Amino acid sequence: MKFHLLASVAGLALVAGAANAELKFPVGEGPFSWDSYTAWAESAPDLSGQTVTVSGPWLNPEDGFFRDVLAYFEEATGAKAVYTGSDGFEQQIVIDAEAGSAPNIAVFPQPGLAAVLAAKGQMTPLGDDMRQWVADNYAAGQSWVDLGTYPDQNGDPQFYGFFYNVNLKSLVWYSPDNFDDAGYELPGTMEELKALTEQIAADGEVPWCIGLGSGAATGWPATDWVEDMMLRTQPPEVYDQWVSNEMPFNDERVIEAIEEYGWFARNDAFVSGGSGAVSSTDFRDSPKGLFTSPPQCYLHRQASFATAFFPEDVVPGEDADFFYLPGFAEKDLGNPVLGGGTVLAITDPTPGAEALMEFLTLPIASEVFMNQSGFLAPHKGVNLDAYRDEILRKQGEILLDATTFRFDGSDLMPAAVGAGTFWTGMVDYTGGKDAKAVADDIQRSWDALK
Amino acid sequence: MDNIAGHKSGLTWAVHLSVAFLVILWLFPTMGLFVSSFRTADQISSSGWWKALFPTEQNIVIRGASPSEQVQVDGMYVIEGSVFDSRASGDIAHWGTSSREIDAYKPGEVVEMRDGSTITLNEDGTYRMENAAEFEGSRGQRIFFTATTPPEFTLDNYEFMLFDERNSEGMSKAFFSTLTVTIPATVIPILIAAFAAYALAWMEFPGRAILIACVVGLLVVPLQLALIPLLKFHNNIGIGKGYLGVWLAHTGFGLPLAIYLLRNYMVGLPRDIIENAKVDGATDFQIFVKIILPLSFPALASFAIFQFLWTWNDLLVAMVFLIDSSGQTTVMTKQIVEMLGTRGGDWEILATAAFISMAVPIAVFFAMQRYLVRGLLAGSVK
Incomplete structure (x- = not known):
């Protein structure tokens, strides 16, 4: 009886936690690239009932900003996208991937760690289209492609991840x-x-x-x-x-x-x-x-x-x-x-995960984040007016004007x-x-x- | 004559003093944490908590009101305000307008600025800037002053953790979730361990001594060794990550200590009672339920405290066996770590969180502490 009661209390708490996400910025308003978003939303696959999980190192307050981004994905596809942050992400992703309970998408704070997982065959390559997209759409694109390319378990180099949320050193x-x-x-x-x-x-x-x-x-x-x-x-x-x-x-x-x-x-x-x-x-x-x-x-x-x-x-x-x-x-x-940043990669492939990766390449996915936080985008398509303040905008411009980018x-x-x-x-x-x-x-x- | 019962030995004082010393030593960091939980992030990084308790002389820089708030009085543009608008008031010793000369002027002195305007700061913290032309720019003039300010504390940290809508929902969810983990993870190992301890203490069977040795041996095996294999096993048999998995894991990791502690206690119970019961025809189960369990209550309670504290404060086992990427499961410790921020610099939140998460274990401890000492000493002191 006691056990039963507890289980139902926990159940209640869980239901209460799954509140509906609301869109942070109404579609069509503000300095955001809505056109590409609405175009994508129209052709987006219907993923109702599916859940896409993302794990990464962002904690308060960045985790909230990223959830704001995910809300637009949910709106467009009907899927549920869940982000969980962890301060021990580097250790946890290794344990989870090893034990077979990895999230769909992982946000790696260090490319070196992603390379380790790739070499064990625990990640899914993104394919040539995505590689070409990064090369074409990121400033100093080839540098970013190289940073997201790692040898797979057979030693063949594959394109695994693209960068999202970059910071500028120096x-x-x-x-x-x-x-x-x-x-x-x-x-x-x-x-x-x-x-x-x-x-x-x-x-x-x-x-x-x-x-x-x-x-x-x-x-x-x-x-x-x-x-x-x-x-x-x-x-x-x-x-x-x-x-x-x-x-x-x-x-x-x-x-x-x-x-x-x-x-x-x-x-x-x-x-x-x-x-x-x-x-x-x-x-x-x-x-x-x-x-x-x-x-x-x-x-x-x-x-x-x-x-x-x-x-x-x-x-x-x-x-x-x-x-x-x-x-x-x-x-x-x-x-x-010189910069650093987080790289997104698929650690448990599903149609939902692929759709989310595609969504995250849209300018809006960067703009919603950068409007609220110290987020810099190497994406040439983003509207610079979306940066939270002048300082970030200046940094964003340095990043876009870069001819050589070198990672930490x-x-x-x-x-x-x-x-x-x-x-x-x-x-x-x-x-x-x-x-x-x-x-x-x-x-x-x-x-x-x- | 010196050793008459009731006569106080001179050593008693030494004992009392060293006890007091140890208590202070142990409480000192807790005190610091407690004081810090009532301070803002900027206060924590600028001065130590021991300085927070007394009035201190501080060098402070603030910005005066911005030029947009200027008013015209008798043909002069005037900006007025008080430097103590946003902070506790104090006595101003001296002030300045440049970071190079922060103590250039006395309170009340009227100073001419580079652009022809005048500025003065009075002892009560009010300032007045006057200019014949309009003040320009978007930011107010910087005013540096040295003031002795009384201690200043805030409840904002507690409010942020408990009542801020961004956190309160997550915190209450984490609280119930932690209880859901902790209570079964305390009850299950006690149940199993009590049976095992009775068998190892009072039932005769071959290999009993070796079994006991094995249990003691397991005490020294670090649980980190078992994390990945055990999680793999859970995934293979279909438990996956979840409450069942974390209960089993806590049970497994807690059992060696539980069995060892309870067995040592039960072995010390008087043999006569148990033999009498046997002669009267009681089965082992009856002896266990009617005699051993009631007599072992202090030991059970002390282990329950241990296990409860350990599972309540645990982050590692919960991270591995409970918290998956669905975001539906969490525990207090995890919630607190998340609040520390991406780069972990929010000390004020850490201090506050420590006190909030301590509340339940402290209640449990005080409710059961009289059993703790009895249970721990039992078996060692006869």
Whole structure:
């Protein structure tokens, strides 16, 4: 009896949870591409009664925004689309795929993880049409196709996933008001940025806020620094060789990039709290130093999602702005774009899953998300007016103008290196260890995997 | 003479002091969490919780009202307001208008700005900007000031978790779902373990000692080893992910400790009672139900507390065996993790969530705690 009662209470709770989703923006209004949506909706298959499941790493509040996107899919097809987020997604998808209870579609935060599942035959290729679509419709399309192509269980390369929700690394955030008060100019080249850093330090202020702390992932912000420096000191081809380990990690050129990062982070006068505080400061807390009274620092290098960690009363675009981390004038390497992002792939094929993947390629699927959150779309067809604010729009334009796009290298390296020794090595380096010794250690850990 | 019963030994004080010390040591982090749950995210990241309890001198920067709120008085454009509109008031020590000189002026001083306008900040926090020409721009003037402000606490975090419509539905669903997981996952292992413990303690059969050794051995096997094989097994026999699966998993992972604990307790029960019952013709089942179970109540209760706390706080087993991608099943721990945000920086939510999710286990603990010590000591102290 007791058991029965409980089961029915649980049942009630479940029914209450399955409330009808409503459309966030009425069809036909706002800066959205409705035409392609209504056209697709008319020819969309009727999937009434079917459920499509999606799992991914987005949690509050991004999970809500993605559910808003799914509501349009439900409206068009009659299917039910369910998203569940998990902070341990990387582990859970491996367990689920292994045990045979994977969701229809998985949102991978790292292409490296998707490649692992592809190699085990746990994912379904998307086919040539989709590959062609990405190549044609994404800015720097071939870069994106390459990032979504992995060898299957037979070793044949197949196109498995396309990118959705991209972020831009290599942005330098600052407070325009503080720059005005101090009379600083925005730097156009890396040389100028270094001169500005020295000038701020000479004025008795602290130029940079850098924080590497991130729980078990402590150290990753420094890997972004090194990747940025790599792209600014070497051509993109060298970057690719480094990421694939064709060029060893302890190569002269990598060590040079690590030391470029050290120029900023290992100088007590250049970082807030001194270089000893860099490793122990949480990356989520470090940007707040830009807005304190008096400012703890004037510059902060972080990806586009940094705005999420600004104090509540800071309005991006007004109180905070960014400039693109410039390249060295003397190197003439252009402005390569470094970014990260999530890749969508089918882990349990059904007609519903395929229809949902098709729906997510529509501009509207990006626009509803980017109107509410720090979501950047490499999709050339989206209406830029849909971006939530000016700052995101500017970032979206940088992404669309990119001729070379390079993905966050540490996410492409094997997990034991890119999410292991590279992180810890950068903490060691920041703490004072020799760059050569750190690079040797990382290369040794990579050799051990071969 | 020193050892007369009733005489207090000098060591009693040492015992009391060390107990007090340990209690404070254990409560200290909880205190911090508790204080943090009443603070905003910005407060948490800018100062430690121990500073929240006393008035502190803070450097604050706010924006004055935006130029759109200017009014014309006697031919001058005026913007007025108070820096304490959105925060608790305090005593202003000094103020400034530039991030380079945040303590340039005294309260009440009238200062001329670069564009010819004047600004003044009074001791009570009101400010007044005057200009002959119209104020331009979309954002208000920044005002830096140093003030001693009293402690400031907020109930917003609790409101956000319990009553905000984005969360309250999910939270109540997760609450009932957690109960649905926890109660059977506590009752089933106790049932099975009580039978097993009786058999291992009082029934004679070959291989009993080895069985006991095996159960003790299972105590040291980490449950992580079994996750994937067990889930595969569940999928193969058709249970899949769901309540049944998570009950079975919790039962399996809880049984070794349950059997070990209950057996040790039952073995310590007086042999005479059981032999008398046997002589009187009672069957094993009768002995178990009428004699052993009532006598073992403290041990059953203490294991129930253990198992309840463990399943209530569990995230790992629920993630693997219960939560599937349909989104229909969830537990409190999972709900809380989701609220932490995509990048996990929302400490104020974590602190609040900890106290909300603690409420039920604390109630269970206090309701049954007098059995806990008795049950744990039984079998070790005779």
